[in-house]
Amino acid sequence: GVVCRRRAANITGSANTATQRQTVRFHTSMRAGVLITIAHVLLILAACATAGGDAAGSSSASADDDEKAYSFPSEMTCGVEEAVATFAAGCFWSVELAFQRVPGIIGTQVGYTGGSVERPKYEDVYAGATDHAEAVRLLYNPAVVSYGDLLEVFTSKLPTSDGHATVGSHLTFDQLVAKHNPKDDHGTQYRSAVFTHTDEQQEEAEAWKTDLEAERGPIVTSVEPAGTFYPAEEYHQRYLEKGGQDASKESSAPIKCYG
CATH class of the missing domain: 3.30.1060.10 (Peptide methionine sulphoxide reductase MsrA)
Incomplete structure (x- = not known):
């Protein structure tokens, strides 16, 4: 009876340990996914900022090149x-x-x-x-x-x-x-x-x-x-x-x- 209880306890402990490991892996995976997503967002934002900066720079340069450009609102x-x-x-x-x-x-x-x-x-x-x-x-x-x-x-x-x-x-x-x-x-x-x-x-x-x-x-x-x-x-x-x-x-x- 004692052996069975120990085996049961060991099985339960092993199951709990496995569950904990899976939970850790899940959370780790989640964190990694979130970090990757954030990294992608930051890269996109950086690219947009760069493009915007380039566009603004080009616009500014264009305006400097021809400050008298003919246009209507x-x-x-x-x-x-x-x-x-x-x-x-x-x-x-x-x-x-x-x-x-x-x-x-x-x-x-x-x-x-x-x-x-x-x-x-x-x-x-x-x-x-x-x-x-x-x-x-x-x-x-x-x-x-x-x-x-x-x-x-x-x-x-x-x-x-x-x-x-x-x-x-x-x-x-x-x-x-x-x-x-x-x-x-x-x-x-x-x-x-x-x-x-x-x-x-x-x-x-x-x-x-x-x-x-x-x-x-x-x-x-x-x-x-x-x-x-x-x-x-x-x-x-x-x-x-x-x-x-x-x-x-x-x-x-x-x-x-x-x-």
């Missing part, structure tokens, strides 16, 4: 089929405001294009040293406003040398010359041009010019493929709107070119 373009158009018609302040008022215009930006110098500054463009034209680049919804409509707005902003057309809708070209240095209004920076972004725009703009010349005679406005566009300094952006002039859609308030 994403909320402007979300769900919208947008297109780009660029026009030059003298002082870009009034031209921008005229386009701001057009339904279908999502965004505007004034800048310099058509020149031979990279990253031009206003002072250099103003002096006529870079061959750039003051221009307005537009983001628009072609489902609301057509390129032909934009050409009509552009036509309304074109100055003429005979003093009959107006610049900025309130001053004649001759009045501008009398008020400002003639070079300011006749230099390359104030030339008129249509800078096209697609073959369709090129064809439509050329047809527009042909029709306009049939009506008015030869015009100096050029039609040429769009090149690099350098946004102007921030204080030029929406200059007349910031000065209190009405930029609401379909506004007919007079545009005062010089504020």
